[in-house]
Amino acid sequence: MAIHIALAKGRIHKVVMKYLAESGYDFPTYSEESRKLIFEDAKGQLKVTLVKSPDVAVYVERGAADVGIVGKDVLIEEAPGADVYEVMDLGIGRCRMAVAGIAGKKVDMTKRITIGTKYPRIARSYFEANHHSVDIIKLNGSVELAPIVGLSDVIVDIVETGNTLKANGLEVLKYFMDFSARMICNPVSFKMKYNEIQQLMDVIREHSMKA
Numbered sequence: 007m008a009i010h011i012a013l014a015k016g017r018i019h020k021v022v023m024k025y026l027a028e029s030g031y032d033f034p035t036y037s038e039e040s041r042k043l044i045f046e047d048a049k050g051q052l053k054v055t056l057v058k059s060p061d062v063a064v065y066v067e068r069g070a071a072d073v074g075i076v077g078k079d080v081l082i083e084e085a086p087g088a089d090v091y092e093v094m095d096l097g098i099g100r101c102r103m104a105v106a107g108i109a110g111k112k113v114d115m116t117k118r119i120t121i122g123t124k125y126p127r128i129a130r131s132y133f134e135a136n137h138h139s140v141d142i143i144k145l146n147g148s149v150e151l152a153p154i155v156g157l158s159d160v161i162v163d164i165v166e167t168g169n170t171l172k173a174n175g176l177e178v179l180k181y182f183m184d185f186s187a188r189m190i191c192n193p194v195s196f197k198m199k200y201n202e203i204q205q206l207m208d209v210i211r212e213h214s215m216k217a
């Protein structure tokens with residue numbers, strides 16, 4: 007039985023497709039530059055779809071894909087109660103969630119502060135747990151701009167190398183969560199395609215252990 011994998015389009019799908027190719031899966035129509043969104047391997051064992059990361063859990067929960075691979079940050083933010091099994095930590099796409107502000111500028115945390123972020127749920131729960139009252143402005147990218155132009159006091163965003171913060175004159179005030187890419191699985195598929203899914207996990211595990 008073929009397995010359908012929904013991969014988060016971007017950094018994650020590129021790494022996973024490399025792992026699959028190195029393990030002998032041949033996707034004749036795949037290239038990083040292609041605009042195609044569905045690829046099947048030559049032996050008919052795997053079907054891969056490239057999905058926007060917030061949608062991966064939707065595909066898997068509804069059984070439109072058997073398994074999905076997506077960042078834990080996105081799972082927590084977009085699909086906190088999804089009826090899926092989280093079966094594997096791939097150890098790739100490592101990054102941290104941070105509160106950041108303008109370098110050298112003190113933020114008065116005793117006052118109500120405004121936060122620009124792509125992750126409103128994660129930001130709210132962090133500040134609420136710390137008893138800070140906050141206004142959250144949901145942004146869709148280029149979040150670093152918000153404090154520079156006076157839209158927010160601070161941002162909550164993922165940090166990998168720290169280069170984006172640095173290039174925009176910001177600094178980390180507090181790291182508060184670590185993330186990596188996870189494999190999730192539809193509960194019915196997990197039973198019906200148990201052996202095939204275990205085989206796929208073995209293939210990916212072999213590579214992620216080396217990464």
Ligand SMILES: Nc1ncnc2c1ncn2[C@@H]1O[C@H](COP(=O)(O)OP(=O)(O)OP(=O)(O)O)[C@@H](O)[C@H]1O
Nearest residue numbers: 015016017018059077078079080099100101166185
């Ligand atoms: N520097 C980074 N920037 C973004 N994501 C990162 C980074 N480092 C690791 N990640 C992880 O990789 C996942 C996918 O990132 P990527 O930017 O490729 O996806 P995306 O859906 O194109 O994001 P966006 O649309 O927000 O740019 C993130 O959800 C996160 O878990």
Ligand SMILES: O=P(O)(O)OC[C@H]1O[C@H](OP(=O)(O)OP(=O)(O)O)[C@H](O)[C@@H]1O
Nearest residue numbers: 147148163164165166167168169170171
């Ligand atoms: O610590 P770094 O290695 O610099 O990586 C972190 C940056 O990468 C992500 O942005 P992304 O590339 O997804 O762009 P966008 O959020 O502006 O769409 C994130 O939102 C930071 O801006």
